[in-house]
Amino acid sequence: MPEMPEVQGLVDFLAGRVRGRTVRSARIASIAALKTFDPPIDALVGRAVSAVARHGKFVEIAMGDGLSLVFHLAKAGWLRWHETLPATVIRPGRSPIALRVGFDDGSGFDLTEAGTKKSLAVSVVRDPADVPGIARLGPDPLAPEFSRDVFADLVAGRRTQIKGLLRDQTIIAGIGNAYSDEILHAARMSPYAIVGDRDRAEIDRLYDALRETLAAAVEAASGRPPVELKDAKRRGMSVHGRAGEACPVCGDTVRSVFFADRSLEYCPTCQTGGRPLADRRLSRLLK
Known part of the structure; x- marks a missing residue:
């Protein structure tokens, strides 16, 4: 399972590549992974990324106008980055891909999950605290105030x-x-x-x-x-x-x-x- 250090590594990597980029596409391939319905996943399309942040083991990709894509990789999930997003069609149920997001420069990423037990979670929210797992988090152990x-x-x-x-x-x-x-x-x-x-x-x-x-x-x-x-x-x-x-x-x-x-x-x-x-x-x- 990815833990704080690896999630922070993903956040740093994504911040250097997607901040300022506009979302061109967002497609859910595993409906079980999507934990929210309002706003819908396609509400991300056309919005520019303003920041990437970590909350415990959650990754937040924040848009400049008040929406965020939040995901938790759970035990068997991972992020696969593409400098050029594949043009192949994702077939639900026949691929480990749960979510594919593309950006205006042609790059993008897939969220994948191995195994049969599916726990990867994707949310589109107006406030990251709207994700129950984030709302319940204790303090970050590397925060300066964690004395x-x-x-x-x-x-x-x-x-x-x-x-x-x-x-x-x-x-x-x-x-x-x-x-x-x-x-x-x-x-x-x-x-x-x-x-x-x-x-x-x-x-x-x-x-x-x-x-x-x-x-x-x-x-x-x-x-x-x-x-x-x-x-x-x-x-x-x-x-x-x-x-x-x-x-x-x-x-x-x-x-x-x-x-x-x-x-x-x-x-x-x-x-x-x-x-x-x-x-x-x-x-x-x-x-």
Whole structure:
């Protein structure tokens, strides 16, 4: 799933290419992806892009006259950029393409989604806060105002596992399964640890790991075209997706715990005092 660093990479890429451009075409190929009906998708045609912004894991392409195209790539979605938009006709149900947008210089992009479980979401709104997922977002962890004290107040007294808290978009926006693994590895904390049981020194260590991990990932994504972002993310991982490999910090074997349709990865030596975690947790324990 694309998370904040990759989404920010997409935002930066798009901003350099579509800002000031006029939308020439906007076609939905998967009706399930379109979550709004007023304004209609074709209301974007003829409008000029004024800005591209990120809200958690959502991308907003804002028009200068009050409309925005907002999309969330979900677990299996991605953006495919075309310097020259293909002239081929998109056939609904026979293509991974959910949305195709073209601009007045002939360029454009497709939003695609792999697999059978379709969760990619597209909205056309007058205000990004009209998208329920954006309205519920917690603070951005890289915002200047997201201070050490703000973070400490945010997590104080919560009887929640740290892994689940980091992934909860209503508490902190933009972090998903992969970067929560990386943050916890950097902080030397078990994913099952209860946030409310951590002392201030541990909370400070978690805050530092969160900010440093995400800032480094955003920097690594900066300036890359969409086609390179997924591989750059994989290369930057220390534990996530690396079960069976050696921890780059201590050399212990990275382990996995599977839950629902995901897994978490961790290093026993770095995070759990050398003890492997029991792989029998129900998915509800990590939500």
